Amino acid sequence: MTHTAREKTKLLARVRRIRGQVEALERALEAEQGCTAVLQQIAAVRGAISGLMAEVLEDHIKTHWAASAAGPPGEHREGAEELIDVVRTYFK
Numbered sequence: 001m002t003h004t005a006r007e008k009t010k011l012l013a014r015v016r017r018i019r020g021q022v023e024a025l026e027r028a029l030e031a032e033q034g035c036t037a038v039l040q041q042i043a044a045v046r047g048a049i050s051g052l053m054a055e056v057l058e059d060h061i062k063t064h065w066a067a068s069a070a071g072p073p074g075e076h077r078e079g080a081e082e083l084i085d086v087v088r089t090y091f092k
Contacts, residue, residue, distance in 0.1 A: 004056065011056070018048045050091035058084045 004011060025041040061080050 004059075007059065011052070014048070014052050014055075018045065018052065021045045021048055054088050054091045057087055061087075 021041065021044050025038070025045060028038050028041050061084055
């Protein structure tokens with residue numbers, strides 16, 4: 001996936017932030033923090049992972065679907081944007 005190579009620094013920074021969130025979740029569990037704190041950490045990790053997935057998927061759609069589709073470019077770009085909107089909604 002060449003588009004992930006272009007965004008490598010940005011994606012790795014996101015993964016490292018997610019790692020920090022997972023480590024905070026681990027510490028919360030080890031410290032036997034309350035359910036609310038643990039659930040908030042889980043929700044934060046889930047949101048971060050979903051955001052990363054949406055970003056990679058969006059770039060994938062733009063790079064491999066919209067850019068290479070046959071037909072009028074504007075039509076496919078609009079279709080790609082609609083698909084991206086749906087995917088973003090799904091990952092929220």
